Structures are given as structure tokens and as C-alpha cells.
Amino acid sequence: MKILVLSMLCACSLLSCAKFSLTDANAIQKGMSYSEVISKVSKKPMKEFDITIYSAPSKKYFVQVYELHNGGDNSDYLAVFENDKLLYWGYPYEFNRHPDATLNEIGKTAVAEYEKIK
Amino acid sequence: MAIKIAAFIVLCTLFSCKSYLIFNTINKLHKGMTKEAVLKVLEDKPVKEFTVTVNGQTYDVYDFEVKTYSNLVGMSGGTNSFPLYQDNIDDYYLLYFNGKLRYWGTLVEYSETEDYEISVISKELYNKVNLLNNVK
Numbered sequence: 001m002k003i004l005v006l007s008m009l010c011a012c013s014l015l016s017c018a019k020f021s022l023t024d025a026n027a028i029q030k031g032m033s034y035s036e037v038i039s040k041v042s043k044k045p046m047k048e049f050d051i052t053i054y055s056a057p058s059k060k061y062f063v064q065v066y067e068l069h070n071g072g073d074n075s076d077y078l079a080v081f082e083n084d085k086l087l088y089w090g091y092p093y094e095f096n097r098h099p100d101a102t103l104n105e106i107g108k109t110a111v112a113e114y115e116k117i118k
Numbered sequence: 119m120a121i122k123i124a125a126f127i128v129l130c131t132l133f134s135c136k137s138y139l140i141f142n143t144i145n146k147l148h149k150g151m152t153k154e155a156v157l158k159v160l161e162d163k164p165v166k167e168f169t170v171t172v173n174g175q176t177y178d179v180y181d182f183e184v185k186t187y188s189n190l191v192g193m194s195g196g197t198n199s200f201p202l203y204q205d206n207i208d209d210y211y212l213l214y215f216n217g218k219l220r221y222w223g224t225l226v227e228y229s230e231t232e233d234y235e236i237s238v239i240s241k242e243l244y245n246k247v248n249l250l251n252n253v254k
Contacts, residue, residue: 099233
């Protein structure tokens, strides 16, 4: 019985290593390139895509969508690049409530695009 | 053994009646939403409602509870062992101005925000929450 419990705990520990977590989110920094971010996180994003926003149609933003594991629950988690520099990352609601209206629009557009393609 | 399992299932069912917000629900909130629209998204009612007044402006505050994270605390006993999680629950405050959602978050998130107006409100919110908790 003890062996079974221990093996379950080991399996859980090993599995948790392969999940994107707040530890990964805390390992990345503003201004990092795409390749730097990928090298820092333990799990690849679920989706990657480009978006443009209405208020600045000439600009293109590159979006990564991760699945963040936080104990028993999972949540979508975004990382957004502009010109291969990490601009902002966080839960979609963190984009939505930010004082910067551009980040509000990026978050809303990214989630809408992700809902279309996932 | 069967009685123990049944009792465990009943306990789990009873505890699961207590609802908390989770991040995937909060992700659906946007600035400017009405109270009705927010409640429809959250599918939950606030545990507390109060107001804060800052610089002559009154803000409505709805206090919810959010599950911020879960810790793996061990495994259940028995032959069909499964992981046991302990949830960390925080108060989560939705702030409305003129009936429109202005900001949302835990007290820490209010105090750490880059939004100047909210950082000013956070001090009053902190005082009000402490006052209400002391009255309780």
C-alpha cells in the first residue's frame, strides 16, 4: 500500500514538472525574445497566433496561449510579443483590467481569436 | 468500508455546494460591464456588499471569494487512492463606479496595481474591509 501511495506521489511530482505553472510565469521578463521565453518555460504554449487591434491596425502582436496549472485548476494564460519582445503576460483578466487601454484591447482580441481557433 | 466511502462522497458533495470563483471565470470580466452582466458571467452572488467613498466619489464594492490556488496535501487511503487538494480561498473585490465595473482583484492586487486611481482607492478599501471584519 505504501509503495502504491509513494508511486502515486512520484507520478504526480513528475507530471507537475511538465506543466506550465506560476514558476514559469515568474521566470520570464518584459523585453525577452520569443526564443528566450521558450527556453525559460517548462511547457510549450497550446496555441500561437498573430493579432492586430482596431486602434493600431498597422501593428502586429504575436500571442502565445499557455494552460496554467495552479493546483487542481487550470486557466488560460497569455504572453504577448511586439517586434519579438515580450510586451506583457498574464491571465486574460489581468490584460482586461490594466490601466493601459491598448493592453485591454490586446487581451480582448487575443481571447476572441483563441476562442475561434482552439 | 462501504459506509466510509459513502460518508466521504456525502461530505464531498456537501462541501462542493460552497462555490468559489475560479480564474477561468474571472477571465471573462471586462471594464465597463454592468452589475447584471457581471453576475451573469460569475453565476454567483457576492458574500458581502458595501461602498467606499474616495475624493467625494462613491464606489460600490461586491465581495466574492476566489480560489487562488490548491495545494496537493496527500493521497487518500484505500485501494483506489486519489490526490487530495487543499484550496486557498481569498476575498475578491469587484469595484463599480456609476454601476459599471471599474476594477477587480484581491486586496494585494489593488495595492500593487499600476492604475493610480485604484491605488488611491485601495487604501480606503483596505480600511473599510478591516472595519467590517472587526465588526463581524
